Amino acid sequence: MAYSGPFQPGDRVQLTDPKRRHHTFVLERGGKYFTHKGEISHDDIIGLDEGSVVRSQLGSEYLCFRHLYVDHVLSMPRGAAVIYPKDTAQILVEGDIFPGARVLEAGAGSGALTIALLRAVGEQGTVFSWEVRGDHLEFAQENVATYFRDTPQNWRPRLGDLADATRGELGEPVDRIVLDMVEPWHFLGTVADLLIPGGVLMTYVATVPQLMKTMEGIRQARCFTEPRAWETLLREWRVEGLATRPEHRMNAHTAFLVWARRLADGVTPPRPQRRARR
Numbered sequence: 413m414a415y416s417g418p419f420q421p422g423d424r425v426q427l428t429d430p431k432r433r434h435h436t437f438v439l440e441r442g443g444k445y446f447t448h449k450g451e452i453s454h455d456d457i458i459g460l461d462e463g464s465v466v467r468s469q470l471g472s473e474y475l476c477f478r479h480l481y482v483d484h485v486l487s488m489p490r491g492a493a494v495i496y497p498k499d500t501a502q503i504l505v506e507g508d509i510f511p512g513a514r515v516l517e518a519g520a521g522s523g524a525l526t527i528a529l530l531r532a533v534g535e536q537g538t539v540f541s542w543e544v545r546g547d548h549l550e551f552a553q554e555n556v557a558t559y560f561r562d563t564p565q566n567w568r569p570r571l572g573d574l575a576d577a578t579r580g581e582l583g584e585p586v587d588r589i590v591l592d593m594v595e596p597w598h599f600l601g602t603v604a605d606l607l608i609p610g611g612v613l614m615t616y617v618a619t620v621p622q623l624m625k626t627m628e629g630i631r632q633a634r635c636f637t638e639p640r641a642w643e644t645l646l647r648e649w650r651v652e653g654l655a656t657r658p659e660h661r662m663n664a665h666t667a668f669l670v671w672a673r674r675l676a677d678g679v680t681p682p683r684p685q686r687r688a689r690r
């Protein structure tokens with residue numbers, strides 16, 4: 413799929429109308445998009461640079477851009493709640509998801525994080541996505557295929573319980589593991605077995621009891637570094653002359669992130685450090 417350059421057939425284009433409403437569709441030669449201001453010919457968009465304006469039959473103007481990752485994950489059909497972009501950004505950077513990495517995630521849910529992981533590891537990397545519910549895995553498969561316009565060759569979706577995942581299935585231990593599930597502390601033995609020494613574990617949990625159990629579970633496993641926990645608060649601002657101020661509303665809490673690294677086999681964690689250092 414093309415991320416930039418002039419529009420091509422197959423691109424998912426997002427038009428913004430004068431009332432800032434979005435209209436999204438896939439470009440095809442000879443295609444038409446119908447609005448209450450008349451039709452728009454796909455051929456009028458194909459070949460234009462992003463950021464161009466196209467006119468409908470009745471003269472209404474629409475600004476054209478490609479659909480971005482954030483547009484896709486916030487509008488795609490979902491079976492399970494998605495990880496919001498502000499937290500995905502944290503997972504990619506703090507979780508050190510690098511090009512060529514072998515990453516395991518569970519559960520796949522609606523596939524929002526899956527798409528971000530696949531983008532970050534690139535074609536040389538591999539993403540293994542465990543999902544225990546068939547209906548959720550179908551959402552993930554559909555959303556990933558829609559985003560990439562096909563199912564990426566380096567994606568390994570698996571229907572099943574993470575508890576049953578084995579090294580044999582992965583070929584070798586993975587570099588990074590991301591858990592977004594209700595009770596991640598039950599899977600730390602599996603994680604310890606599947607994660608390479610030095611590998612990064614990130615978990616995403618919504619509530620304080622989940623956070624406490626995850627932190628304690630990681631400490632008790634005695635094969636990880638002292639875990640760190642944090643949350644990210646994102647507040648948008650309205651910037652309009654003397655009316656400049658923070659927005660009244662924000663999605664204040666989404667979830668807590670927990671981070672730890674796998675120790676080498678046979679190493680017991682150094683004396684308990686109650687404050688994790690970077």
Ligand SMILES: C[S@@+](CC[C@H](N)C(=O)[O-])C[C@H]1O[C@@H](n2cnc3c(N)ncnc32)[C@H](O)[C@@H]1O
Binds near residue numbers: 573
């Ligand atoms: C909140 S959703 C994940 C959302 C996903 N990260 C996203 O961004 O779209 C949590 C998922 O974990 C799955 N799950 C729960 N326990 C699991 C297990 N033991 N093994 C695999 N998947 C599991 C659930 O079925 C659910 O789909």
